[in-house]
Amino acid sequence: MASDRSERSLLVTTPPHLGSGxxxxxxxxxxxxxxxxxxxxxxxxxxxxxxxxxxxxxxxAVITEAGFVGRVRLRGGSGVxxxxxxxxxxxxxxxxxxxxxxxxVSIGLGKLIFGGLGQNIFNPALxxxxxxxxxxxxxxxxxxxxxxxxxxxxxxxxxxxxxSPDPAHxxxxxxxxGLMKFEGEGTPLVDLALGTTGGSxxxxxxxxxxxxxxxxxxxxxxNWRIPVGILATxxxxxxxxxxxxxxxxPGALFTLFSGGLLLGAVYMAxxxxxxxxxxxxxxxxxxxxxxxxxxxxxxGGLPEGVMYAILFMNAFVPVLNRATQPRPFxxxxxxxxx
Amino acid sequence: MAGxxxxxxxxxxxxxxxxxxxxxxxxxxxxxxxxxxxxxxTRRLPFPDEVVLPIRQHAGKPARPIVERGxxxxxxxxxxxxxxxxxxxxxxxxxxxxxxxxFWPHPDGSWxxxxxxxxxxxxxxLPRPRLVPRWETxxxxxxxxxxxxxxxxxxxxxxxxxxxxxxxxxxxxIDTVLVNGSECEPYLTTDHRTMVEFxxxxxxxxxxxxRALGVExxxxxxxxxxxxxxEALRRSAPTDLDVSVVGLTVKxxxxxxxxxxxxxxxxxxxxxxxPMHVGTLVQNVSSVATIAEVFETGLPLVExxxxxxxRGVRSPANLIVPVGTKLRDLLEHCGGLxxxxxxxxxxxPMMGGSxxxxxxxxxxxxxxxxxxxxxxxxxxxxxxxxxxxRCLDACPLFLNPQLxxxxxxxxxxxxxxxxxxxxCMLCGCxxxxxxxxxxxxxxxxxSKDAVRRKRTVAA
Numbered sequence: 135m136a137s138d139r140s141e142r143s144l145l146v147t148t149p150p151h152l153g154s155g156x157x158x159x160x161x162x163x164x165x166x167x168x169x170x171x172x173x174x175x176x177x178x179x180x181x182x183x184x185x186x187x188x189x190x191x192x193x194x195a196v197i198t199e200a201g202f203v204g205r206v207r208l209r210g211g212s213g214v215x216x217x218x219x220x221x222x223x224x225x226x227x228x229x230x231x232x233x234x235x236x237x238x239v240s241i242g243l244g245k246l247i248f249g250g251l252g253q254n255i256f257n258p259a260l261x262x263x264x265x266x267x268x269x270x271x272x273x274x275x276x277x278x279x280x281x282x283x284x285x286x287x288x289x290x291x292x293x294x295x296x297x298s299p300d301p302a303h304x305x306x307x308x309x310x311x312g313l314m315k316f317e318g319e320g321t322p323l324v325d326l327a328l329g330t331t332g333g334s335x336x337x338x339x340x341x342x343x344x345x346x347x348x349x350x351x352x353x354x355x356x357n358w359r360i361p362v363g364i365l366a367t368x369x370x371x372x373x374x375x376x377x378x379x380x381x382x383x384p385g386a387l388f389t390l391f392s393g394g395l396l397l398g399a400v401y402m403a404x405x406x407x408x409x410x411x412x413x414x415x416x417x418x419x420x421x422x423x424x425x426x427x428x429x430x431x432x433x434g435g436l437p438e439g440v441m442y443a444i445l446f447m448n449a450f451v452p453v454l455n456r457a458t459q460p461r462p463f464x465x466x467x468x469x470x471x472x
Numbered sequence: 473m474a475g476x477x478x479x480x481x482x483x484x485x486x487x488x489x490x491x492x493x494x495x496x497x498x499x500x501x502x503x504x505x506x507x508x509x510x511x512x513x514t515r516r517l518p519f520p521d522e523v524v525l526p527i528r529q530h531a532g533k534p535a536r537p538i539v540e541r542g543x544x545x546x547x548x549x550x551x552x553x554x555x556x557x558x559x560x561x562x563x564x565x566x567x568x569x570x571x572x573x574x575f576w577p578h579p580d581g582s583w584x585x586x587x588x589x590x591x592x593x594x595x596x597x598l599p600r601p602r603l604v605p606r607w608e609t610x611x612x613x614x615x616x617x618x619x620x621x622x623x624x625x626x627x628x629x630x631x632x633x634x635x636x637x638x639x640x641x642x643x644x645x646i647d648t649v650l651v652n653g654s655e656c657e658p659y660l661t662t663d664h665r666t667m668v669e670f671x672x673x674x675x676x677x678x679x680x681x682x683r684a685l686g687v688e689x690x691x692x693x694x695x696x697x698x699x700x701x702x703e704a705l706r707r708s709a710p711t712d713l714d715v716s717v718v719g720l721t722v723k724x725x726x727x728x729x730x731x732x733x734x735x736x737x738x739x740x741x742x743x744x745x746x747p748m749h750v751g752t753l754v755q756n757v758s759s760v761a762t763i764a765e766v767f768e769t770g771l772p773l774v775e776x777x778x779x780x781x782x783r784g785v786r787s788p789a790n791l792i793v794p795v796g797t798k799l800r801d802l803l804e805h806c807g808g809l810x811x812x813x814x815x816x817x818x819x820x821p822m823m824g825g826s827x828x829x830x831x832x833x834x835x836x837x838x839x840x841x842x843x844x845x846x847x848x849x850x851x852x853x854x855x856x857x858x859x860x861x862r863c864l865d866a867c868p869l870f871l872n873p874q875l876x877x878x879x880x881x882x883x884x885x886x887x888x889x890x891x892x893x894x895x896c897m898l899c900g901c902x903x904x905x906x907x908x909x910x911x912x913x914x915x916x917x918x919s920k921d922a923v924r925r926k927r928t929v930a931a
Contacts, residue, residue, distance in 0.1 A: 143814075144813075145826065145828070146826040146828045147852075148911055149817075149823050149903075149914075150821060150903050150913060151817055151826070151849065152502050152503075152850070153850050153906075153909065154905050156907045157908075158908045158909075160907070251856045253856070406858045411861035411872070411875075416861075460871070462870050462895050463730065463743075464730070464740040464742035464745070464869075464895075
């Protein structure tokens with residue numbers, strides 16, 4: 135009997151009563167999962183230090199977020215992504231308290247201050263990274279030497295706050311971009327693609343980053359136009375410059391696989407919150423980042439420019455969104471009846 | 473316009489841009505769930521003990537009751553007359569005695585004046601002998617009037633009075649009549665069964681409409697997931713008329729008027745315009761069959777086919793049901809609710825409304841009753857917008873739901889109007905894809921109401 139059921143137990147919700155089943159937490163945790171091979175590679179290359187640094191920045195991010203949002207939002211996992219991404223931009227030897235502080239700043243100044251998830255203008259992980267670069271320029275650019283025993287720490291990870299490690303005690307290696315910029319020395323492409331070079335934790339394993347990005351694009355969790363646009367722009371510009379003056383400018387493939395470009399293009403520029411919502415906007419955004427990366431790398435004072443390129447273009451996203459509104463149906467091609 | 477449809481991944485890619493067999497761009501692919509009832513032939517629901525006929529069952533002005541408590545009515549008798557042009561009369565859907573004319577739960581959640589008829593159990597339920605209008609001898613205006621007097625409205629859900637559609641102003645000539653057999657809403661198989669079981673009625677109804685409008689061409693669009701319907705319609709197609717049956721890609725909202733016109737004719741109806749402005753007219757296939765019934769039996773619109781389905785009802789069915797049957801009686805006939813039934817939807821799950829009052833009656837425009845279980849209903853949790861842009865890629869009208877939602881939340885109605893709020897047809901594609909489970913369609917529904925209120929106050 136239908137009337138056996140109390141009407142009070144029936145729900146009244148608004149249409150549509152069906153959903154695609156995809157949820158924001160699922161998107162976030164899938165991104166986290168796709169980053170795991172990259173984290174694993176960094177541990178492979180840089181030993182336990184890598185794991186410690188990533189853990190510290192994740193803890194910094196999540197603990198900060200836990201202080202301000204409820205459990206539901208915390209389970210959403212976006213803080214974890216920020217923490218991992220920040221950790222991957224840091225050198226293995228950085229003191230853990232700095233990584234922790236960076237994570238806290240990423241969430242606090244990068245996200246919460248704007249109103250939390252979905253409200254921030256700038257990529258939180260890059261805000262944290264920019265903060266660290268400004269506050270601790272030496273520690274953030276002290277790249278550990280590759281090779282050596284796997285289990286050895288790659289620097290003074292356990293330094294106490296503000297008792298900075300004596301630079302003399304750490305061995306500093308140059309990154310491929312640094313070598314190129316300051317010594318005019320190239321690095322074999324195979325090393326770049328596989329990641330057996332100096333650099334930050336996550337920027338070395340180029341192929342794994344591309345694989346993770348391809349998976350996310352296939353699932354529809356990142357807008358493929360952004361990495362494709364960035365990488366194509368960089369490749370074209372670098373290729374042209376290289377053709378003009380091969381001695382001064384590196385080739386397209388070197389430019390693509392060196393530094394944080396792949397990590398930035400695949401995982402940071404595609405942060406949904408800080409990228410344009412329209413596809414046309416995404417193309418403009420991507421080309422803008424690509425141009426800025428090349429400009430900073432080739433003519434700027436820094437060896438690497440991905441971070442500033444993305445942060446700079448993040449600021450243009452509201453304008454891009456506004457300028458690239460879709461044209462409503464019927465306003466395009468109206469075939470009038472004869 | 474509609475060319476061949478490509479299947480497989482290439483087809484899906486083309487479809488996104490509306491390039492697959494005509495078609496339209498964007499849209500979504502909800503799971504169809506039609507297997508529950510698609511194969512079940514229609515059965516007649518035994519007359520319930522009571523039918524309830526709300527005076528508001530159609531778009532436009534409500535009807536006005538002309539019977540009183542205690543009046544005896546036969547099946548098909550007029551019980552409420554239309555008020556004005558955009559309105560529709562209501563007829564007794566069963567013989568019996570008027571028990572009351574008073575407020576009664578309406579499926580939209582309100583209480584509405586309704587004529588309650590206690591059904592005479594001993595009646596044969598035969599309609600009074602009446603003149604059956606002969607369509608061959610009637611001129612167009614008489615045809616339209618016969619349809620109006622039979623209380624025919626759109627049976628696809630919106631219940632727009634059919635005679636209004638059939639009376640376009642002379643400055644907008646119609647060249648093609650489109651029949652909407654796409655039935656893109658998940659679960660529903662009402663139109664499907666109509667096309668499979670009563671294809672001749674569809675063709676007769678279309679013939680009457682074409683005659684009423686003086687139109688030479690008719691096109692019936694059916695989604696390709698109903699090959700038996702396409703086959704049945706093609707087999708019974710008349711040879712003396714230019715009528716074609718076209719298969720359409722399976723995509724929601726293929727059955728939306730503007731999408732269907734785009735798919736079948738390649739014409740886009742601009743915002744604020746009607747199909748007649750691009751020389752066409754769309755009618756749902758069940759309504760077309762009902763028009764045929766009017767001229768076959770003389771009986772006005774007093775019954776319709778309803779799909780009772782969903783995993784929350786024990787025995788799903790396609791039923792021929794008297795208009796005004798109470799939800800309670802309908803569910804009882806279908807074996808009742810399962811223990812995990814959680815939500816009852818009138819119409820399809822994408823656009824239909826929840827009904828929690830089991831005494832609410834089925835209306836002329838009720839296409840189906842979908843009972844969702846605990847596992848089917850959406851979780852109440854909502855996350856902040858992460859600007860993923862999926863709603864923009866889903867909206868078949870190329871609006872920006874993300875922007876509209878932000879504006880709606882801060883009550884910026886003027887800016888919403890500039891962002892083409894009026895174009896939104898509340899199809900729900902945006903809310904369907906939203907990973908943050910933001911009730912986008914509901915926000916837009918409320919915003920439309922707010923804009924209308926503001927206009928009314930200003931006027």
